Amino acid sequence: MIDRNMKEPTTNPLTKIWDLFVSPSAFVILAILWCLDLGLGSILAYKRDPQFWMKMDSLPFSQWLERMAPAEWPGSLWVYILVALTWLMVASLLFCTVNWFFRRRKKIRGMGEFLVHLGFLLVFTGFVMGSGWGSRVQNISLFPGESTDIEELGLTLTLDELRVERDAAGNELDAVSEITLSELGGTKVDAGEAKLNSPLIYGSTVVYPNRSRPAPRDVIIDIEGKGVVKISAPDKKALEDGRTLEIINFLYPGQRMGKWNGPGVFLTLASVKGQSLFTSYLGFSNELRTAKFGDLKMTLMGVDTADQAIFNVHRDPGVQLVLYGALILTLGTFWALLGYLRRPSLLPAEVIEEDGED
Numbered sequence: 001m002i003d004r005n006m007k008e009p010t011t012n013p014l015t016k017i018w019d020l021f022v023s024p025s026a027f028v029i030l031a032i033l034w035c036l037d038l039g040l041g042s043i044l045a046y047k048r049d050p051q052f053w054m055k056m057d058s059l060p061f062s063q064w065l066e067r068m069a070p071a072e073w074p075g076s077l078w079v080y081i082l083v084a085l086t087w088l089m090v091a092s093l094l095f096c097t098v099n100w101f102f103r104r105r106k107k108i109r110g111m112g113e114f115l116v117h118l119g120f121l122l123v124f125t126g127f128v129m130g131s132g133w134g135s136r137v138q139n140i141s142l143f144p145g146e147s148t149d150i151e152e153l154g155l156t157l158t159l160d161e162l163r164v165e166r167d168a169a170g171n172e173l174d175a176v177s178e179i180t181l182s183e184l185g186g187t188k189v190d191a192g193e194a195k196l197n198s199p200l201i202y203g204s205t206v207v208y209p210n211r212s213r214p215a216p217r218d219v220i221i222d223i224e225g226k227g228v229v230k231i232s233a234p235d236k237k238a239l240e241d242g243r244t245l246e247i248i249n250f251l252y253p254g255q256r257m258g259k260w261n262g263p264g265v266f267l268t269l270a271s272v273k274g275q276s277l278f279t280s281y282l283g284f285s286n287e288l289r290t291a292k293f294g295d296l297k298m299t300l301m302g303v304d305t306a307d308q309a310i311f312n313v314h315r316d317p318g319v320q321l322v323l324y325g326a327l328i329l330t331l332g333t334f335w336a337l338l339g340y341l342r343r344p345s346l347l348p349a350e351v352i353e354e355d356g357e358d
Contacts, residue, residue: 021095030092034085041078048075057138061131086128093121112336119329122321129318139210140311143217146234149184153205153315156182160191162309164212175212177309181205194311206319208312215308216250219265221282224297231267242272248279250303260288265303269293 020026045052056064065083069076100114137150142159149156161178180191181202190202200207219231229245231237236244251262264283268276278293282300290299 018095021092022099027089027092027096030085030089034082034089037078037082037085041082044078045075060134060136062133090121090124090128093117093124097121112332115328115332115335119325119332122325123329126318126321126325129321130314130316134204134315134317137313140313141215141308142311143215143306143308150313151184153313154184155189155205156184156186157207157311157313158182159309162212162307164307172212175209175309177209179207181207201319204315204317204319206314206316208314210310210312212307212309214305216263216265216303217306218304219247219267220301220304221245222299222301224299228301236270243277244270246270263303264288265300267293267298269296
């Protein structure tokens with residue numbers, strides 16, 4: 001018989017909040033909302049501006065949120081919602097991880113659950129840190145043998161070798177870059193291979209190979225009365241009188257700079273002491289093919305191309321968390337799988353009987 005005068009046991013509000021955050025259902029709902037917000041928001045942002053993601057990726061997310069998001073309002077509302085959902089998911093993963101110690105620490109087989117939660121937490125936190133902070137240098141173009149200083153990161157990037165793998169039809173499958181990272185002073189700090197889905201990682205510095213492309217590198221010029229010379233970027237070509245010719249910039253087909261249209265090349269003639277004397281543009285149209293550089297009349301004869309690698313270099317404070325998290329997540333997955341396979345209901349009857357005798 002039920003005593004109607006008995007009061008319902010009261011539950012601590014903090015306990016209710018805790019139970020909510022450690023609930024698998026709550027995390028699944030958060031994850032679904034996160035995916036829906038990201039998917040729908042991305043589609044709307046792309047329709048407004050097809051370059052949206054390129055512009056966002058050019059800055060750390062915290063800087064984009066501070067500088068660019070207010071100007072996009074209300075179109076950036078979905079981004080603010082995504083940030084809130086992200087922090088809620090991180091909190092849920094953290095509480096679930098801690099909860100294992102309070103309620104399930106005696107179940108050794110359940111260690112896989114703890115490792116999976118911890119791995120997800122580290123990976124997620126690492127991605128949040130990497131997206132929100134650090135610095136990024138985009139679209140670094142290098143030919144094999146070339147180097148460039150990345151002053152923002154205090155490093156020099158050198159492309160030692162580039163191997164472009166293609167299919168039978170000539171389509172690019174992958175570009176494998178052998179690269180070297182050095183301090184600006186010249187001390188080598190790391191070297192290795194970078195390719196699709198396999199960047200070079202040095203501490204918090206990540207070198208992402210973007211793509212490769214055929215790019216103009218060598219220019220063939222006919223200098224009236226002096227013959228044909230070949231100029232290779234970035235080297236200078238010394239003339240008989242000690243002056244030098246140097247490639248300043250290329251314009252690709254369809255590219256435009258001021259009144260000049262690509263394809264073509266900007267050349268500069270420098271004195272023996274290296275002082276620039278004349279700079280002009282040579283193109284393939286009849287009116288741009290020949291130009292005067294002081295007392296020298298030059299005609300563009302041709303441009304040779306070579307494979308060029310494109311890199312994005314990030315200073316990512318969360319990359320090590322992602323690596324450790326992925327390792328722990330893998331370990332937890334196998335631990336949980338082995339625990340599942342060793343459940344009594346999945347073992348033969350004679351094995352269960354032997355275990356019971358122990």
